[in-house]
Amino acid sequence: GAGVSQSPSNKVTEKGKDVELRCDPISGHTALYWYRQSLGQGLEFLIYFQGNSAPDKSGLPSDRFSAERTGGSVSTLTIQRTQQEDSAVYLCASSLAVQTRRTGELFFGEGSRLTVL
Amino acid sequence: AQSVAQPEDQVNVAEGNPLTVKCTYSVSGNPYLFWYVQYPNRGLQFLLKYITGDNLVKGSYGFEAEFNKSQTSFHLKKPSALVSDSALYFCAVSARNSGNTPLVFGKGTRLSVIA
Numbered sequence: 001g002a003g004v005s006q007s008p009s010n011k012v013t014e015k016g017k018d019v020e021l022r023c024d025p026i027s028g029h030t031a032l033y034w035y036r037q038s039l040g041q042g043l044e045f046l047i048y049f050q051g052n053s054a055p056d057k058s059g060l061p062s063d064r065f066s067a068e069r070t071g072g073s074v075s076t077l078t079i080q081r082t083q084q085e086d087s088a089v090y091l092c093a094s095s096l097a098v099q100t101r102r103t104g105e106l107f108f109g110e111g112s113r114l115t116v117l
Numbered sequence: 118a119q120s121v122a123q124p125e126d127q128v129n130v131a132e133g134n135p136l137t138v139k140c141t142y143s144v145s146g147n148p149y150l151f152w153y154v155q156y157p158n159r160g161l162q163f164l165l166k167y168i169t170g171d172n173l174v175k176g177s178y179g180f181e182a183e184f185n186k187s188q189t190s191f192h193l194k195k196p197s198a199l200v201s202d203s204a205l206y207f208c209a210v211s212a213r214n215s216g217n218t219p220l221v222f223g224k225g226t227r228l229s230v231i232a
Contacts, residue, residue: 033219042123042225105163108160110160
């Protein structure tokens with residue numbers, strides 16, 4: 001596709017359930033990021049994938065959060081045993097790796113809004 | 118560790134007046150600095166960046182930003198605001214020599230341009 005695609009756009013779940021959020025980056029982009037946007041908290045970095053390197057998981061808030069990227073393309077963010085404080089918009093971004101270092105231009109999807117009841 | 122501060126949660130300006138959205142940063146070494154904009158119900162869009170060279174950077178939609186090393190600031194400016202500029206603006210930073218570390222974003226400033 002022309003841009004970063006995320007699904008679902010909206011997800012309402014009950015506390016304690018697991019959820020999966022999907023990100024389809026721009027074709028050819030080797031770097032993929034997950035951020036979380038909460039009201040009043042700005043953008044919080046979660047995890048970063050770069051090609052075949054080990055992902056940078058330093059932003060994951062707890063071990064309930066995990067992410068994988070299959071075949072260097074599509075990524076799935078999984079939240080286990082969801083809590084109400086997990087409610088946020090989860091944003092995915094991709095970039096060309098070289099450009100990331102030199103220009104920082106990330107291309108963002110429109111996000112997945114997660115509401116935990 | 119890198120950090121960004123956007124001291125204003127909300128900025129209100131009349132259409133046609135100049136606007137400024139403030140950003141200060143903290144980083145080890147020299148920074149890469151960025152502004153992103155988020156329109157209602159849309160994803161973030163890249164607006165402009167400072168990498169090196171001229172301290173005054175010009176970007177999309179008539180926006181510009183000035184890198185001030187001594188004040189560790191990168192304020193976003195526009196000479197004449199439009200109602201369509203109303204959006205959420207994010208400043209971001211990364212350390213120049215940090216390889217592929219992710220951008221660190223500020224909390225955002227909501228700009229409201231009033232007709």
